[in-house]
Amino acid sequence: xxxxxxxxxxxxxxxxxxxxxxxxxxxxxxxxxxxxxxxxxxxxxxxxxxxxxxxxxxxxxxxxxxxxxxxxxxxxxxxxxxxxxxxxxxxxxxxxxxxxxxxxxxxxxxxxxxxxxxxxxxxxxxxxxxxxxxxxxxxxxxxxxxxxxxxxxxxxxxxxxxxxxxxxxxxxxxxxxxxxxxxxxxxxxxxxxxxxxxxxxxxxxxxxxxxxxxxxxxxxxxxxxxxxxxxxxxxxxxxxxxxxxxxxxxxxxxxxxxxxxxxxxxxxxxxxxxxxxxxxxxxxxxxxxxxxxxxxxxxxxxxxxxxxxxxxxxxxxxxxxxxxxxxxxxxxxxxxxxxxxxxxxxxxxxxxxxxxxxxxxxxxxxxxxxxxxxxxxxxxxxxxxxxxxxxxx
Amino acid sequence: xxxxxxxxxxxxxxxxxxxxxxxxxxxxxxxxxxxxxxxxxxxxxxxxxxxxxxxxxxxxxxxxxxxxxxxxxxxxxxxxxxxxxxxxxxxxxxxxxxxxxxxxxxxxxxxxxxxxxxxxxxxxxxxxxxxxxxxxxxxxxxxxxxxxxxxxxxxxxxxxxxxxxxxxxxxxxxxxxxxxxxxxxxxxxxxxxxxxxxxxxxxxxxxxxxxxxxxxxxxxxxxxxxxxxxxxxxxxxxxxxxxxxxxxxxxxxxxxxxxxxxxxxxxxxxxxxxxxxxxxxxxxxxxxxxxxxxxxxxxxxxxxxxx
Numbered sequence: 246x247x248x249x250x251x252x253x254x255x256x257x258x259x260x261x262x263x264x265x266x267x268x269x270x271x272x273x274x275x276x277x278x279x280x281x282x283x284x285x286x287x288x289x290x291x292x293x294x295x296x297x298x299x300x301x302x303x304x305x306x307x308x309x310x311x312x313x314x315x316x317x318x319x320x321x322x323x324x325x326x327x328x329x330x331x332x333x334x335x336x337x338x339x340x341x342x343x344x345x346x347x348x349x350x351x352x353x354x355x356x357x358x359x360x361x362x363x364x365x366x367x368x369x370x371x372x373x374x375x376x377x378x379x380x381x382x383x384x385x386x387x388x389x390x391x392x393x394x395x396x397x398x399x400x401x402x403x404x405x406x407x408x409x410x411x412x413x414x415x416x417x418x419x420x421x422x423x424x425x426x427x428x429x430x431x432x433x434x435x436x437x438x439x440x441x442x443x444x445x446x447x448x449x450x451x452x453x454x455x456x457x458x459x460x461x462x463x464x465x466x467x468x469x470x471x472x473x474x475x476x477x478x479x480x481x482x483x484x485x486x487x488x489x490x491x492x493x494x495x496x497x498x499x500x501x502x503x504x505x506x507x508x509x510x511x512x513x514x515x516x517x518x519x520x521x522x523x524x525x526x527x528x529x530x531x532x533x534x535x536x537x538x539x540x541x542x543x544x545x546x547x548x549x550x551x552x553x554x555x556x557x558x559x560x561x562x563x564x565x566x567x568x569x570x571x572x573x574x575x576x577x578x579x580x581x582x583x584x585x586x587x588x589x590x591x592x593x594x595x596x597x598x599x600x601x602x603x604x605x606x607x608x609x610x611x612x613x614x615x616x617x618x619x620x621x622x623x624x625x626x627x628x629x630x631x632x633x634x635x636x637x638x
Numbered sequence: 639x640x641x642x643x644x645x646x647x648x649x650x651x652x653x654x655x656x657x658x659x660x661x662x663x664x665x666x667x668x669x670x671x672x673x674x675x676x677x678x679x680x681x682x683x684x685x686x687x688x689x690x691x692x693x694x695x696x697x698x699x700x701x702x703x704x705x706x707x708x709x710x711x712x713x714x715x716x717x718x719x720x721x722x723x724x725x726x727x728x729x730x731x732x733x734x735x736x737x738x739x740x741x742x743x744x745x746x747x748x749x750x751x752x753x754x755x756x757x758x759x760x761x762x763x764x765x766x767x768x769x770x771x772x773x774x775x776x777x778x779x780x781x782x783x784x785x786x787x788x789x790x791x792x793x794x795x796x797x798x799x800x801x802x803x804x805x806x807x808x809x810x811x812x813x814x815x816x817x818x819x820x821x822x823x824x825x826x827x828x829x830x831x832x833x834x835x836x837x838x839x840x841x842x843x844x845x846x847x848x849x850x851x852x853x854x855x856x857x858x859x860x861x862x863x864x865x866x867x868x869x870x871x872x873x874x875x876x877x878x879x880x881x882x883x884x885x886x887x888x889x890x891x892x893x894x895x896x897x898x899x900x901x902x903x904x905x906x907x908x909x910x911x912x913x914x915x916x917x918x919x920x921x922x923x924x925x926x927x928x929x930x931x932x933x934x935x936x937x938x939x940x941x942x943x944x945x
Contacts, residue, residue, distance in 0.1 A: 285724050288717060314720040319751030323713035326706065326748070330681070330717025333704060336724055338717075352707050463679055463702055463718055465730045470676075472697040474705035476689060 264448075269441040271434030272297035274402040275341060275367040275427070277441070278409025280311050281449045282365075285336040285456070288316035288327035292346040293379045294431040295369040299341065321346035325353030325364075332362040333473070334463040337413060337456035341367035343431060347385040348373055357424050358393030360474060361489070363416035364424040365409060370535070370586075371431040372621040380622020381430035383535070383587040387563075387595050393489050395425040395496060396563040398534040402439040404515040405429045407507065410444075414453050414503045421496045423489070430586070432622065433536045444511055452510050493565045500562060518567035520559040521574055523549055527556030528579045529638050532571075532600060534560045537584055537618075537625055544630045555634055560596065568603040575604065580637055581613045584630055588617040644824050647672040648700075655698035657690035660855025662817040662845035662862065663764045664690065667735065669820045670762060673827035676701060678731040679718055683711040683740035686771045687764075709744040711736050712752035715759040723758075731760060731831055738765040738779035742800045746778075749840075753807040756837035760830050763800065763840075764817075766847035774850045781870075782927060783920030785852075785912045792913075792920050796927035801842040802934050805876050805883070811839040813875035813888075817846060818862025822888065826875060844871045852911025861909060866891060869900040869928055872935050885938035895932065895939075903928070 269277065275298045279287065289299040305311035314336075316327045321342050328338040342350060347368060357364050372382035386396060397412060399405045405427065412425035429435055462473045477485065497518060504517040522542045524530055531541040538559035548555040558574055560567065575581055581604075583597035592598065597615030604611055616633050619625040650671035657664045663686055671678065678701045682688050688705050692698045706714045711734040719732040734741070734749075741749055741763040749761055768786050769775040776786040778798040785792055805812045810833050813826040823843060830839035846861035848854065853861060865871040873891040877884045893899045903924070907913045913920075 286717060286721050288713075314724050316716055316720055317755065318713060318716075319747055319754070322709060323716075323748050323751055326710035326713035327717035327720075329706070329710070330704070330714035330719075331721035332717075334718045334721035334725070336721035338721075353710060356707050356710075463704060463722075465677060465679065465702070465722065465727050467702070470700060470702040472691055472694070472699060472703035472705065475691055475697060475703070476693045478693060481694065 264442055264445045266440050266442045268438040269402055270297065270436055270438050271402045271405050271429040272369065272436070273301055274406040274441050275409060275429065276301035277443055278406040279339040280305060281444060281446060282410050282413050282453055283337065283450070283455070284313055284339040286314045286316065286328065286331035286338045287340065288318050288324045288331070288338070289340050290318050290321045290324045290342070290346060292321070292343045294371060294435045295341050295343040295346070295367070297435070298367055298369070321350040322353055325350040325357060328364050329353060329357050329360060329362055332357070332364050333360065335458055338364050339366070340364070341369065343369040344371035344373050344385050348388070351389070354389050354394065355392045358489070361422040362424060363413070363422055365412045365416060366424065366426045367409065368426045368428045369431045369435045370428050378621045379431065381433050381586060381619070382621055383428070383585065386426055386428045387587055389426070390564065390595070393423060393493065394564060395423050395493070396428065397425060398428045398561060398563055399434065400515070400536055400539045400559065402434055402441045403513065405434060406441055406443070407511070407513055407515060410449060410453055411503050411507055413456070415496060415499050417456060417458070418499045421492055421499050423492055423496065428535060430535050448510055452507065496565050497567070516559060516561045518562045518570050519574070520561055522557040522559070524556035524558060524574050526554055528554040529582060529634060530556045530558050530575060530578050531582050531584055531630065531634065532558045532560065532596065533584045534563065534596060535586070537586060540625060540627055541584060541630060544627050544634065547627070548631065548634060553638060555638070566599055566603070568606065571600070572603055572607040572609065575611060576607070576609050578611060581611055582616060582633055582637055583613060584616045584618055584633070586619045586625070588620060639821070639824065641821055644669070644672055644821060650676065650700040652698040652700055654696070655690045655692060657686065658849055658855070660848040660858040661686070661690070662766060662847055662858050663687060665817050665820060665858065666764050666823055666843045666845060669823040670735070670827045671701060673824045674731045674733060674831055677729055678702070678733055679704060681706055681711050681715040681718065681732065681734045683736040683745060684708040684771070685737040685740050687735060687737070689771060708740055709748055711740060711745055712748040712757070712759065712761055716752050716755070716757040719758050731834065733760045733762060735762050735764070737770070738763060738767060738777050739769045742798055743778045749804070750807065753804060753809045753838045753840070758835060758837060760839045760841070762827070762843065764843045764845040766845040766850055767797070768850050770847050770850045782923035783913050783916035785915060792916055794923070796923060796930065799931060799934060801840065804840040805938065808878050809838045809840055810836045811875070811877055814842045814844070814871065814873050816844040816862045816866050816871055816873060818859050818866060819873070822873065829875070850912070853909050857909060861906070864901065864906040864909065867894070867901040868903045868906040869894050869897065869932065870903065870906055872931055874935060876938065883938060883941050885942040887935065887939070895935065
């Protein structure tokens, strides 16, 4: 009885083509993001807590609801290798991983960026062991900070879905051509249901047309074959790296335009490079990323009620790093508190280090307090952040 | 097809590559590309082939060539093939071309995964029995007794029986060949290409390497032949059709199942500097390796004759 009801329900729900808001976990939202983006080749390997992304995509493909090639590879290294090949051959590609899987594919993560392939990857952030710990930690994605990937850090499940669609638009822009990873914290988002709007496919198609790159390298119809990625002398290699760097910096404009266009079509804006909350007139600003940024906003709202001038700044794009954008917000503030779910062992919180670096570059001497919380998935309570703010203020 | 006819086919390996004199890999690649034709995408993991093709922007391969990370060739080839299929290109050979390091050692899992998934690609290993590109370090394909820069006293273990491992995966076509027999290389690659659409096909080419095996660069072909004539490297091909294995020895290995027909192994050994410090127990281990390879051949032959 219950089964037949569920079956009918799902039939109606999948066939419908109108935008609808339903409860989705972060993983399901990521799968929907890939599906709405009409990815053509997916290669992935299962790892907790990313598994539901690949399960969902497999299910849709096998049911014939979604038309894509799914390469069920034997390792994460091969997952990224396979999407590298597919992307070079002109397909829109998607993969997703987490933690140890991320570490295992590290070589290919670097490769894809160097090859300037517009791959999009969901990273369900998780601690890298030992000890075995399957919970949220930012150490996986942040370890790839310098490889040339654009990094988006989502704060909620709607943002996961929207960021993946935006990611393709940004990555495939001919002035960018860099891969994008969209981070969602393990369990905090991946396994938590939230209301998520699934957009009308036609509207997404309008925003993100079919991927038909003029530049793809492995086109069997080229009249003159050439080699890709062969040996390059140091003096030429320097130019390639410089081009990557320029593309990453130029991506800021593309990101801002993309976010604006997205807002016009879908009425949703999660912020472009950064998102501000109550920063006007604030003395203290809490800077964070991912789900912590939403907690920080709530803390700021409560402290504002107590008459304390506290704001919140979310770093949505960790690469390209929003240096100027951050300084413009923080330059007249008294203190900055960075709350983050990572720790660079032997130094400091990674985001705090980045903040100090840009503030110093723009000659501002605002004190930056580094707070590493919630490592290995430990819960981050608003009271903890409030306590820090009250101590610093 | 005669050698003359094969030679007259367009050469897709151009002049000006930077391989060593007597390089077996270029001989094998020249023949393989003649068999594969222009509609071929080569996927090349770190290897001598990624070096001797030339420094950007010069390149000596006249087919689309995609250089990739060491352990990734078969997976990248899988991705390329799937994307091309999705885009409607069905007449392209996607070929992972690598050495024993890239395919037998670090890339084995990748080859195995692609084989198990039935990816429609050709994997060709040119096996020079060590990491030659990095300076002759021991690999899983190095035979017992061989000197390398990481086995100064001679390797102690036998050569990984890679082509049999691939045959155990049940892939459509597996063949061994040797640089001593360029026409055999051509024919087997041609045959592998003819099974396009039927899953992964694997060819393992023994590639005697002058700098690594320590012999004069004029002797590449001779060593490639002695390896086969002595029974060190049996030549065979196998087709898997509907769960049945059709395994057969190919000339000149056809008669060599009888050890008395083989050229004495010493003739192969004495021409190579790498075996100079070989001890008697190394030689015994090498004989055991040969025995194991022929035992596997006999086992697969008996499976095939059951039809």
